[in-house]
Amino acid sequence: MSIVKSLSERLQLKHAEKVIAPAEIQAFQHEWGKAEIETKLQIIESLDSIPEDASRRFLQLMTRQPNGVSTLIAIRSTLFKAKLSLPLATGLTETITANLDSGLQVQRMRKDSPRHIIDLFSSSDRVHPIASECRMIRRLEEVDRRVFYLAHFQNPAHPLIVVNVALTQGVASSIQKILDDDEKESGPDSAIFYSISSLEPGLRGIDLGHRLITSATAEMQNDVSLTNVTQFSSLSPVPGFRRWILKMMDSDQSALGNVKKIFEIANILSVETIGAENYSDFRELVASLDPQLLPKFSNSLPKLLFKYLFAEKGPDNSTVCPVCNFHVRNGAELWRLNFSANTAQYGMSESLSMMVNYRYYTDKMWQNSPAENRKDVFTWTVDINGRALMRLDDEKLERLGVDHPNHRYELLNEILKQVIFSLNSRVINELYSEAAIPRTVL
Amino acid sequence: MSIVKSLSERLQLKHAEKVIAPAEIQAFQHEWGKAEIETKLQIIESLDSIPEDASRRFLQLMTRQPNGVSTLIAIRSTLFKAKLSLPLATGLTETITANLDSGLQVQRMRKDSPRHIIDLFSSSDRVHPIASECRMIRRLEEVDRRVFYLAHFQNPAHPLIVVNVALTQGVASSIQKILDDDEKESGPDSAIFYSISSLEPGLRGIDLGHRLITSATAEMQNDVSLTNVTQFSSLSPVPGFRRWILKMMDSDQSALGNVKKIFEIANILSVETIGAENYSDFRELVASLDPQLLPKFSNSLPKLLFKYLFAEKGPDNSTVCPVCNFHVRNGAELWRLNFSANTAQYGMSESLSMMVNYRYYTDKMWQNSPAENRKDVFTWTVDINGRALMRLDDEKLERLGVDHPNHRYELLNEILKQVIFSLNSRVINELYSEAAIPRTVL
Structure with missing residues (x-):
């Protein structure tokens, strides 16, 4: 002073x-x-x-x-x-x-990095907390794991934001396999960003996530020992999914007087997806968070998640999922919804085991970004849905877990309505020419 | 495009x-x-x-x-x-x-630096051009030479500004000894900045000189092999000195009708300094630039230079010497005027062999800067003289080459007038208490 x-x-x-x-x-x-x-x-x-x-x-x-x-x-x-x-x-x-x-420089963390950096790292992951020294070391294995961080060049010992990468065969769909499996992956072809954490409360509001992901991707592309790794994807949580389901169930109970509303909710929760006969089991799953109750909902949970990510919108017309917004704004594509991907306490209580792969196509991601050729915030946020939706077709819907062709057809129709609602006519014309007709309609 | x-x-x-x-x-x-x-x-x-x-x-x-x-x-x-x-x-x-x-990072250039950096360096010095590979290598000798440069950390191979340092015993007074002498200095106690060059026309107007000098000084202070080096000084050219003399001689010829002016010029060029009997020899020296004519003026040239640096002022009240302004603004002190310091073509044609040591006292330089506690440009430039003058006393004048006590007394008086003219009364009070009385007045 x-x-x-x-x-x-x-x-x-x-x-x-x-x-x-x-x-x-x-x-x-x-x-x-x-x-x-x-x-x-x-x-x-x-x-x-x-x-x-x-x-x-x-x-x-x-x-x-x-x-x-x-x-x-x-x-x-x-x-x-x-x-x-x-x-x-x-x-x-x-x-x-x-x-x-x-x-800013991207740095690689290694087992022999300075101890205080390792310590910072050990307590950094709030989504998938590192349980032990042994689990921490696993994340730094040369064979099939990478940890990258950004630091200012003056102070390489001060990591600002860190990303955890698993090198896997195929795009990984289970976080437990990444976190807990000690067996080394053989012949990895994919780099999976499975956790990204800011280490600096002093950088709040200064988004370095995009820069870290693109820098880490470039590092791996330039790494001669990783020439076979050509697929880049996240394996991401869906923090608000179960909360959304709970809210809908509450509405279900309280909205008895509202016929239209009941129909909507029933349509989402019961008829189309869960099936009326499974509804009470589903209630039990949502309440108990017991992974053993999951198997019956291996089809319906992805469908519900799909509804959550696309049909629901925040007040500014972005999706309600901040993780989805982050990756889609970065230019990634929503690529796959994964059932039973996180059966740990956090995964069950937040998203009933569901996780999402947001795929980074290094050639396309810069064009994918919703901001492309637009500058007003409104279009930006609308377009998070618009652009992502426009890339959906029947095949992608199937991969996303929508098994029944009829359901896919309905979904595509619903998507079209959403898009028509939010985009202007020029874009709609593009959309009609891009959206593929479902292969089979029963 | x-x-x-x-x-x-x-x-x-x-x-x-x-x-x-x-x-x-x-x-x-x-x-x-x-x-x-x-x-x-x-x-x-x-x-x-x-x-x-x-x-x-x-x-x-x-x-x-x-x-x-x-x-x-x-x-x-x-x-x-x-x-x-x-x-x-x-x-x-x-x-x-x-x-x-x-x-920005300060870097040390060495004999084994990348070739293209060495090449850039070899052609960098426009004040004391590097004559040959051999002369260039001399500047990089580990024993008694240093070269530092600033570069952006992204591109350490792109030197932006470079400073040459000679490690000498005592504060060096001859540039030829530094540039041409192959004998290694033994027991150096002084670091002499003898050339500083911008390598980047693209940085015009962005002054990195102060930062380079202070960074290089800090590097040397932290270098355990240089613990005996405690004095830091420049050995600097005076680019406009001879031009000023020529101008005055021209006035001398043309101002015959102006009694006051003739008296002034005579006072500077002839009576006080050169002596009327040497005036034609002096004219020959100024015209021929023959170093053999120098010895007769070993006393008068420092006195003339002193007048040039202090009595003459640019329109904004700074000194007319840009090199002096640069160092004094950096916090250095005008420390010694050196006769026969540069007898090469450049040194003779620019300053009749005179060079100046501007001394960097690492403890005092931050306080010395003329900008201290002032913020308006006017005071800043006035103060280049004011602060520097206030530190002058009889002893310093003697070191500056003013041998005769009477002359020193007159000079101090003249300085006082200058100061009174440009500074306010508070500063004048300080000045009177600081200025020492000449030891002997004949």
């Missing part, structure tokens, strides 16, 4: 870098590093109280010090932690973002 | 990075790299013609590619070469500057 005070006048000079010794900025870093939260908040307050051009110069000088960008990220993290909304935040975000542009 | 066209629509999207493959930006780099100047100008024109937010996004995406910052610098260089003043220039300058903040 006293350091900021001693710098504040000089920071108002255009050439502040000539009157502020690097040692003074480094003394700030040292003071910050050992400060308690109260002191940190005082430091932030004093930084925020100097004129904006001066605080910008401070941030700029900080980026030039060893680990300077890391210090800025730490300050931003504290701002969030204290829920402070200060003018300083804008300068911080812009300075950090600008320095990450040319400064 | 066609690439820019194909990108321009997508660049208008907020998330352009998700619909433009790195390969497309890299294709631009490739096309740029092999283009002739006409094509380059067309490319620049097409970049300049897209909306500003789109061209900014292009620059931002470029910084993320391998050697991307180098490409931007090359584009900026072409803008200068073609003397184009386009809106694009602002975006280029800002993007490059922001990425150099955390991206």
